[in-house]
Amino acid sequence: MAGVAPAELPPPVDAALEFVGPPTDPEDERIEVGVAIVGGGPAGLACAIRLTQLLEREPELAESLGEVPVAVVEKGKTAGAHTLSGANMRPSAMRELFPDLDPSEWPVYQEVDKDAVYLLTKRAALPLKPMPPNFRNHGNYVTSIAKLSRFLGERAEEAGVYLLTETAATKLLVSDRVVKGVRSGDKGRDREGKELSNFEPGSDVIARATVLAEGTAGHLTGAALDYFDLHGHMPQRWELGVKEVWKVAEPLDRVIHTMGWPLRKGARWNEFGGSFIYPMGEDKVCIGMVCGLDYTDATFSVHDALQQLKTHPFVREILEGGEREAWGAKTIPSGGYWSMPRSLSVPGMVIAGDAATMVNVPELKGIHYAMHAGMYAAEEIVAALKRDDVNFSAYDERVRKSVIGEDLYRSRNMRQPFSKGFFVGGAIASAMTITRGALPGGRWKQAPDSEEEMVMGGAGERYPKPDGKYLFDKLSSVFASGNATRDDAPNHVRIQTHVPREVAQTWVSMCPAQVYEIPEAQLSSGAAEVDVNVTASNCVQCGAITAKGGRLTPPEGGDGPLYQEV
Numbered sequence: 270m271a272g273v274a275p276a277e278l279p280p281p282v283d284a285a286l287e288f289v290g291p292p293t294d295p296e297d298e299r300i301e302v303g304v305a306i307v308g309g310g311p312a313g314l315a316c317a318i319r320l321t322q323l324l325e326r327e328p329e330l331a332e333s334l335g336e337v338p339v340a341v342v343e344k345g346k347t348a349g350a351h352t353l354s355g356a357n358m359r360p361s362a363m364r365e366l367f368p369d370l371d372p373s374e375w376p377v378y379q380e381v382d383k384d385a386v387y388l389l390t391k392r393a394a395l396p397l398k399p400m401p402p403n404f405r406n407h408g409n410y411v412t413s414i415a416k417l418s419r420f421l422g423e424r425a426e427e428a429g430v431y432l433l434t435e436t437a438a439t440k441l442l443v444s445d446r447v448v449k450g451v452r453s454g455d456k457g458r459d460r461e462g463k464e465l466s467n468f469e470p471g472s473d474v475i476a477r478a479t480v481l482a483e484g485t486a487g488h489l490t491g492a493a494l495d496y497f498d499l500h501g502h503m504p505q506r507w508e509l510g511v512k513e514v515w516k517v518a519e520p521l522d523r524v525i526h527t528m529g530w531p532l533r534k535g536a537r538w539n540e541f542g543g544s545f546i547y548p549m550g551e552d553k554v555c556i557g558m559v560c561g562l563d564y565t566d567a568t569f570s571v572h573d574a575l576q577q578l579k580t581h582p583f584v585r586e587i588l589e590g591g592e593r594e595a596w597g598a599k600t601i602p603s604g605g606y607w608s609m610p611r612s613l614s615v616p617g618m619v620i621a622g623d624a625a626t627m628v629n630v631p632e633l634k635g636i637h638y639a640m641h642a643g644m645y646a647a648e649e650i651v652a653a654l655k656r657d658d659v660n661f662s663a664y665d666e667r668v669r670k671s672v673i674g675e676d677l678y679r680s681r682n683m684r685q686p687f688s689k690g691f692f693v694g695g696a697i698a699s700a701m702t703i704t705r706g707a708l709p710g711g712r713w714k715q716a717p718d719s720e721e722e723m724v725m726g727g728a729g730e731r732y733p734k735p736d737g738k739y740l741f742d743k744l745s746s747v748f749a750s751g752n753a754t755r756d757d758a759p760n761h762v763r764i765q766t767h768v769p770r771e772v773a774q775t776w777v778s779m780c781p782a783q784v785y786e787i788p789e790a791q792l793s794s795g796a797a798e799v800d801v802n803v804t805a806s807n808c809v810q811c812g813a814i815t816a817k818g819g820r821l822t823p824p825e826g827g828d829g830p831l832y833q834e835v
């Protein structure tokens with residue numbers, strides 16, 4: 270069945286041209302800071318906290334960095350408002366960043382001492398024994414990254430970091446190929462871009478060092494990769510995760526991962542992924558579904574596959590009598606080692622965390638890598654600035670020789686075999702795990718998610734009907750994310766708006782927040798090409814559209830979800 274690849278309809282954007290340029294504010298109106306960090310997630314905030322720890326010992330350097338030595342630019346309403354994760358965290362980075370803090374003082378629910386993996390069929394849940402080693406989580410901690418980021422944000426502010434929330438970094442400031450900082454976005458425009466009465470123009474934030482810690486599908490990161498030609502050896506790929514938090518009647522006693530149903534096994538559909546179900550203390554659990562965005566069925570929806578998963582008797586038993594409290598969605602960069610930027614630094618700038626693909630996909634781990642990378646960035650930036658140098662290449666070497674580089678190298682070919690189907694992929698990935706990545710070695714090819722040809726494959730017909738109590742539609746999910754973006758905000762999602770039906774349907778089904786719609790009349794007429802209407806105010810900035818043929822740009826600072834506990 271021939272299909273259409275979204276990559277054939279590229280979004281109307283030239284990132285390097287549009288989002289990179291020299292400072293434009295008059296010199297006396299520019300905001301001067303020492304280090305500008307874009308992103309108040311684990312990577313950015315660990316970097317900021319480490320910087321303050323180091324600058325305390327370097328008063329001369331601190332003095333030379335001016336009134337604001339460290340600033341974090343965060344587009345969410347608070348730190349954590351836009352961060353979503355499992356979140357089953359390896360504790361190494363927390364221990365290193367806060368050596369005097371006991372884990373009982375960390376924002377975590379509990380240490381993991383029991384875990385299990387199940388292969389689901391439509392009715393049964395078969396425990397996998399022995400458990401695949403990549404799912405072992407003993408000694409890790411279950412947290413909520415929204416809470417963790419708030420905790421780190423508070424610690425950073427206490428240490429003197431200037432946390433600029435509700436501020437989107439929209440342009441990378443570059444002069445003579447040296448990064449000079451970022452420009453923040455305008456606020457107070459209407460849908461057509463006209464200035465409203467509360468209009469506030471953006472500002473140039475000039476810095477000696479800039480850290481891109483934007484997380485998945487980073488806006489400035491994408492522009493920097495294009496402008497400085499830093500793209501990895503293989504194209505990036507993403508998974509989309511959709512998560513719910515439930516208040517439950519009975520505590521869950523273990524960390525659970527599932528594979529198999531409701532995803533289809535056939536290589537034709539490329540449905541790679543699974544679910545996680547984690548206890549959050551005595552009275553809450555979270556449940557999430559994560560799927561690769563290289564699937565080929567235009568009607569496939571991770572949001573609805575999660576609803577379908579909840580109809581399984583094994584899952585019903587866990588959630589029975591409970592109530593959904595929160596919802597969110599986010600992508601994970603899953604290209605692995607070969608998709609990491611060729612260099613993690615250019616003069617004046619470094620890239621850390623998910624923005625630089627620091628995720629171990631087979632283990633679904635990224636939080637500790639992001640924090641370690643943020644700390645390494647802080648250390649190498651301070652070392653360089655002490656020499657009055659803005660060459661931060663030592664950071665790049667440091668990451669590659671660290672636990673980040675080593676772990677990612679070991680799992681470098683782990684994701685690719687799954688496009689051969691669940692069982693073949695599983696067998697090859699097991700061989701890789703046992704031989705610590707040696708067999709089969711080499712560099713396995715991978716194509717961008719947007720180059721998969723999309724067909725109408727029927728997944729959408731199998732999804733259960735929402736009842737508003739146990740199974741939910743996308744709009745009620747958006748409401749549960751805390752999103753309260755004004756309806757007349759400018760559109761920040763760049764796509765072509767008249768496209769082949771398969772591509773339009775891909776966006777409609779994929780988007781967990783119901784941003785895209787095909788007009789009813791065109792749907793029923795069976796037209797080969799259709800319009801795509803965009804309700805940008807629903808967007809929870811998961812990043813999936815960047816993977817599948819469009820381009821997410823940051824909306825006005827403060828817009829989007831207000832995650833509390835996902």
Ligand SMILES: Cc1cc2nc3c(=O)[nH]c(=O)nc-3n(C[C@H](O)[C@H](O)[C@H](O)COP(=O)(O)OP(=O)(O)OC[C@H]3O[C@@H](n4cnc5c(N)ncnc54)[C@H](O)[C@@H]3O)c2cc1C
Pocket residue numbers: 307308309310311312313342343344345348349350351352353354355356357358359414436437438439482483484485487488489509510511512557559599600601621622623624627628633634635636637639823
């Ligand atoms: C469904 C799911 C499950 C996961 N499960 C686990 C798990 O169990 N364990 C684990 O270790 N990892 C897990 N991960 C991965 C983990 O969440 C990430 O690796 C981690 O969040 C990366 O941290 P970061 O700081 O790099 O990015 P993020 O946490 O994404 O933070 C980036 C921040 O930057 C801000 N930002 C971005 N662009 C801009 C801009 N232009 N201007 C201003 N602000 C900006 C964002 O609003 C956000 O606050 C999971 C991820 C997902 C999606």
Ligand code: SF4
Pocket residue numbers: 762779780781782783784807808809810811812813814815821
């Ligand atoms: S429009 Fe927003 S929520 Fe929807 S897929 Fe794109 S980034 Fe995700």
